[in-house]
Amino acid sequence: MAIRSFFLFILFFSSSLSPVFSLYEDQVGLMDWHQQYIGKVKQAVFSSQRAGRKRVVVSTEENVIASLDLRHGEIFWRHLLGADDVIDGIDIGLGKYVITLSSGGSILRSWNLPDGQMVWESSLQGPKLSKSFLLVPTNLKFDKDNVLVVFSNGRLHAISCIDGEVLWKKDFEAESFEVQQVIQPPGSDLIYVVGFAASYQFEMYQINAKNGELLKHESASFSSGFSGEVSLVSTETVVALDSTGSILLTISFQDGKISSQQTPISNLVEDSLGLAVIIPSSVSGIFAIKTDAVTVFIRVIGEGKLEVVEKTTHEIAVSDALSISEDQQAFALIQHASSEIHLTVKLAHDWDGNLLKESVKMDWQRGLVHKVFINNYIRTDRSYGFRVLIVMEDHSLLLLQQGEIVWSREDGLASIIDVTTSELPVERNGVSVAKVEHNLFEWLKGHMLKLKGTLMLASPEDMAAIQSMRLKSSEKSKMTRDHNGFRKLLIVLTRAGKLFALHTGDGRIVWSHLLRSLHKSEACQSPIGLNLYQWQVPHHHAMDENPSVLVVSRCGPSSDTPGVLSFVDTYTGKELSSLSLDHAVVQVIPLPYTDSTEQRLHLLINADKHAHLYPKTSEALSIFKREFLNIYWYSVEDQNGIIKGHALKCKCTGEVADEFCFDTRDLWSVVFPSESEKIVATVTRKLNEVVHTQAKVVADQDVMYKYISRNLLFVATVAPKGSGEIGSVTPEESWLVAYLIDTVTGRILHRVTHHGSQGPVHAVFSENWVVYHYFNLRAHRYEMSVIEIYDQSRADNKDVWKLVLGKHNLTSPISLFSRPEVITKSQSYFFTHSLKAIAVTSTAKGITSKQLLLGTIGDQVLALDKRFLDPRRTVNPTQAEKEEGIIPLTDSLPIIPQSYVTHALRVEGLRGIITVPAKLESTTLVFAHGVDLFFTQLAPSRTYDSLTEDFSYALLLITIVALVAAIFVTWRLSERKELQEKWR
């Protein structure tokens, strides 16, 4: 009965089917924050509009095109293109249209500069793949219409800037022709297309820009061949490197005649340089070559003569040319010097004279300058001023003007690889009394205001005061741990190799650290960060230690390159130590054991299937030895369709004695037939998930036992034909198979086939259930299925008499060889949207009911109660079942707009959703990341264990006062009455 009443108690809080997560509009920003980013800038174009606000239009590696305010760096508008729709080039046409070329040069779009509305879109086809170029000539007119010149897919197009109509096109079908440059000399009606054919022939086409007519075609052979890019040094001269990378070829095609000059690099620079590459630049007359250590700037003088103007060993970045007057071009150059960067702006024809020379202090946490974009403005004294936009190694974007950083954007946060959390320090000093007293008055005043708000008596100013008071409540952004566990640090690792710590209260960056170990070095050519793990989480003993995280990275894209470990203190952001490993890291297994300083033991599996134990201390080793036989793990080879189970064997039998290295053995393997099944998704339970109870009370007082095992793996496979996109297969030749596999024994506990279905599959595993989302081709709708797995072996234990008489099987030995007695229940429902991510809420004790968090294709996060995905739902539930909270079965899952966690916001480019339990059982913290970041608190069964934020204390006070007053009044009345009675 106690269980039942407890159930009813829970039901009381969660029974209302109205959305549990719901927000009033004035509560936005109270518990959530939203940050918008764009990613690492690839290309920037400054708007030259005289009137209105100054803007810069950028395209980024996250595939975003955005218009930024040049004064503050805010986003005016922004569009995220599709993942396959990579932006190749952007420019501004007619001063009011942003032109983008994307998808390998096959889609050309025009956007309205002020508001970002798409104006037109053209699809450009061509005979073959090629480089693509977008030119917006300023003086090429066609009946008052500006013309865009686009070279893509082996075809040259002239396109109207106003409506995107193709005016003419010209194919370059020669099989081996590779276009290198498309040039439109200003002031002429000619277009030059230059390129290589068969890797040793230089080809030049001269084309009439008015009608696409081929005027001239010249070619010349160079026996030494070409390598790399070409650099354009004037409108009719290019510079290329020969195939050995040691001779510079200066090729000019003045008046349609090709002439060339060869200059060995060793003639220009005495000491040998090694392999050189040309740095592409558009500055006329000057180009740069770069070797491992040196960057050399070379000027072209006259008839292909070359002259070295500067040689530098500093890291350097050069901007494109900016024409500041009829015949003058300026460009910006940035050099690094210890803690500063030196910015110089030079004229193209005068290397030694600097237009501008500035030094700017630069935080070394931003790394090197990767890109520079220059823009000029006219000062009040009519001289030229320059501002430069720089892109740093950590993907941040900064605007420099007059030797200062005007604004900066942390756009590295647009590409988060992994997220973990860390606690904040404990508050050490007590709060001073004076502060409390001061706050008491404020507190009362605040509550009076709030009361006025609820009684609708507040004036608009009061309302604004209330709102701002709620938003900037200092309580939520304090740097100390709070009682409810709402304040935490989100530690995020970005693609640039930078770690950020974000405060959950307001999303500000507490510290950021560019990992030294992820810096390019001799030993490590292209380091990439992989994962974050909680290395040390001090509590109980070792309270004085700061928590730290482990960053696992490796030196290259392939999985057999050596790994790098770094350990970072989460309070300060200092890198405690870093280890360059001599082995690769294929898999990292955090073990459920910690040593005396609360350092978690981690097992790193390398490419040769050796296991390496970290930390390398004797204490860790002794703990590990104790648990040696209890450690199992699995690996998924999705190319071959094999899942394998592993265990430890013995110490490494190598030539070098390493007591932290262990040999492993294969225990089992599941091989999926490659002709009929292909692995598309594997999911396990979260390691730190807490399950409150194993028993589930169902209607009519019955109990079911959840099969709760940490070693369950959900695998989804699809027919190889159906692994492509929707619409590429018919329902007959596509199927999806879902498996539940025990990862210790390799036993398949459950297998179900969905005929006529295909991926992509998104799945989440929690407690004893798994929910997965896939596409049903027959209905042509998305579907979500749930599988719940229950333990039958303990079903008999419900009988109290058996327990009393000792006839239960609680103490009977559990053997891996016996088949576990499990039953599964499953059900499927239609779901409207495509998904990008799926997660489940997690709370501290696991008592609160669960919600699924669905990241939809519209970049919103929808909270869906798990009770909608209950396999026990029936069309007509009985009274008992209704009491239990079973919802009548419907064929599709409801989408309630109020249960969008992200309310009216979008988490653009959503990639992942992370849930972290707060200390308060009812509440879970949700962090969604993509190009944008979003954070909020969720209470899946409402906050039953604390007062809500909008709880009116004033109303409570008034009630108490009213009650006390009433007591006195009634006392008086009763006294009088008694007196009257006595008189009678």
Next chain:
Amino acid sequence: MAAVTPLLLLLLLSSAPSFSSGSRNAYNINGRVKIPQGLGTKGYALPGRMSNVKVLLNGGQNITFLRPDGYFSFHNIPAGTHLIEVSAIGYFFSPVRVDVSARNPGKVQAALTENRKGLSELVLEPLREEQYYEIREPFSIMSLLKSPMGLMVGFMLAVAFLMPKLVENMDPEEMRRAQEEMRSQGVPSLSSLLPGGAMN
């Protein structure tokens, strides 16, 4: 959103064919998103901007945007059955199943997957508006009374004022008996419970 008035769907069916064939076996899908102006103008000002509407093919394989008049197109789509979704903050659009036929290009085959309604032309309209926020109920005496504290006060008042009335209506004989019973049981009266009550 140029001059889009709440039009009946039927009126729109007479415009140009919504499918046009491309080269070889790649086709173009052309369509239009219509957000009637009656919607979106009430409530908060956020939705209704056409520039923030995205049209997605096959779960994000291709993404395109709307022109000012609401038209959109997907280029180079192979023949087959496809799914088009519209993402617009503030509106709920049903995904649309679109059949691109290789045999007779130009043939229109589109249906809403939510309610299986066929479309003879690819004009997508929101099924409903989405309200992301709860509406705050205006302050009323009833809501104050319904709150736990209101109920408490109400109950107390009821006890204080209605109970004596009930007692009055009782038969005097019975009343006396009850009072005697009470006295014999020693139930204290309210006044004696309170401080100072004992002074009488």
